[in-house]
Amino acid sequence: MSQWQQPGDRRTRGRVLRWNLAGWILFGLLPQAVAVLDASPARRYWLLGLLVLIALCHTVVVNRPDNPLLRHGTYLHLLALVLGSTAYLMDGGAAFYVVSLPQFWLFTRAPRDAITLSGAAAALTVFGGTLHQGWSPQFLTGNVISTVVACVAGAGLGLWVHHFVVRSNERQEQLTAALALTQKELAAAYQQQGAAQERERLAREIHDTLAQGFASIVVLAEAARAAAVNDPVRCAEQLTSIEQTARENLAEARVLVGSAPESGVAAGSLAITLRRTLDRFAQDTGLTVTAELPDVDLDQRTRVALLRCTQESLANVRKHSGASTVGVVLTELAGGVELEITDDGCGFVVEDSRGYGLDGMRRRLAELDGELSVISSLGDGTRVLASLPTHSQDRA
Template sequence: MSPWQQQPGHQLTRHRVLRWNLAGWILFGLLPPAIAVLDASPARQCWMLGLLALIALCHTVVLTRAHNRVLSPRTYLAVLALVLGATSYLLDGGAAFYVVSLPQFWLFTRTPADAIRLSGAAAALTVFGGTLGQGWSPQFLTGNSVFTVIAYAAGVGLGLGVHRFVGQSNERQERLTAELALAQEELAAAYQRQGAAEERERLAREIHDTLAQGFASIVVLAEAARAATVSDPARCAEQLTSIEQTARENLAEARVLVGSAPVSGVAAGSLATTLRRTLDRFVQDTGLTITAELPDIDLDQRTRVALLRCTQESLANVRKHSGASSVGVVLSEYEGGVELEITDDGCGFVVKEAQGFGLDGMSRRLAELDGELAVTSSLGDGTRVLASLPTHSQD
């Protein structure tokens, strides 16, 4: 198969080449013989113009899709070779017409071998036609015939060179296309892995901030309730109630995670109410003193959820690590954003040495909303957690 026909990417270039070749063939191939025969006899004029009209019609047909049913390119080239021989006879030499028609033998064949054979046959017919017209004169042998043979040899060399160049271009294109397809597959796989990793991280963060914290609270409450079973039955009953509430909340959060419940249980515009309820539960479970400034601020859903999770994580850290006696929570709004500050008077810690998923999870959650988390603490001086988020339009 011709390299011009192997790659769809070359079809547009091939059509352009065919159009330019057609224009040149009409201008320098068909018109000169038609003009040259005007001074000939009427019979010769009739034959020449008829042959030119025939080959022009065949060329038009072969350029259309109808040639598959009417005229194949190979048949057209055979007719062209006969016409070249006939016009060479009528004009006593047709080397120029042959040279102008020579590219078609490479454009309309499927293999170089076909092009060489058909163009060679056309060259032989051109020489033979001219010989019949002029006879075996030295002038003819040094003119028309030699020029035709030289053109054939040059056409073969040039055609093979172009065929090889186009073939190599096709191979490079196929190789690059295969490499591109492989790169796209690898990129798609990388995106899939990245998406899976991000989803695992999101689920891990949600589980840590909800279910894990709830289970930790249940464990602490259960231990306290067991200790107060005999000494303080009323306190034990309160703690059992807290265990039940926490378990119900964990169940609701589990339904959210598996997609069988709304994304969040935080009602629109109710962050302050939700935070107060969370703080009341914390006081009930731990007995710590909490001071809170929680104005009603209308925030979008993702901002409300992020600030609630930061509060829950901070209170869980206070309960597990700080040994604090009091906690302060301040929610404030400023132009273009909102801040949540949580402080405690506990033992503090070295922030750079902190390990665990909690602080990192809070930071990542805020970063997804273009927010920031600032943690300030030192041993013996308590801890300050400041979450800052830009405000967005209400859902």
């Protein structure tokens, strides 16, 4: 197949060849077959035999592009001989040559081969007609000039089409290379973005779980050491809390490295998990904790988000507020749920807060289309309100 056709898909090339075959039969073979019907029997049989032979060869070439007839231009050499023979038998074959001319460009690999073979076919067409008719002025005017003009025009048009197709192929290759490069860069960007998001997720999970647990262990260890002499019972309670917190941290660490299923909130009621967390907090800190925790049916991601917000808020109360009382209220709304955590501590200026905890809570809630509202001022305590829409799907 010619070089300028290779980039096209097989179906397009097949359609082009089949249309060319149909046109060649309709305007090339049939007129020749009809014209020879009035000739002598010998001439008629020879010409019909040649037409049938070249038609069969052409059909095989079109349907089987890997056929040996295409190798080394075998089919085109045969076509050139048939054109010369037809010109001899029909006293001229310019019209048949013109209709057959596209094949020299369709079935060659390079323009040079197409020009050479089409020129040879033109020479054989002229020679065949001349051999039978001689160099009469009428023949020169009709057959020779038509054949030569068709050969020259075909070469020019073929070169132009070849140049156009080559440029199109080069452009297509450039676009393909650019697309491959863009896809590679996009894949790298997605990979980097995914890695950054995963780092952010791990940092948030570590802050909300392991870091808070280790901070609790430090505080409990300091309190246990202080109570070791004067209050052995209290010291034992704090050591038990340290052990329990360490076990919980170990379980969370296994979740983070993927060696255990997601934990933190058991399947079922969020209220039970929050009560357990608040009881531990009250036991470890000695603060008064009030809670209104109705049994709200929530999906797993919402339960995890609300638990993490509670843990972060309680950690802030322990580390920064100096509060004596903490209140937690869980409220089910139409299409949503709210978790309110308040304390009577020293408060702070929200705009001046630069901690990771509040930003982490906001991002965690935003991933679930929720919001975090923090209201506080110096000396007036703090109110944290987490709002989330409820999702009926994926309940766990």
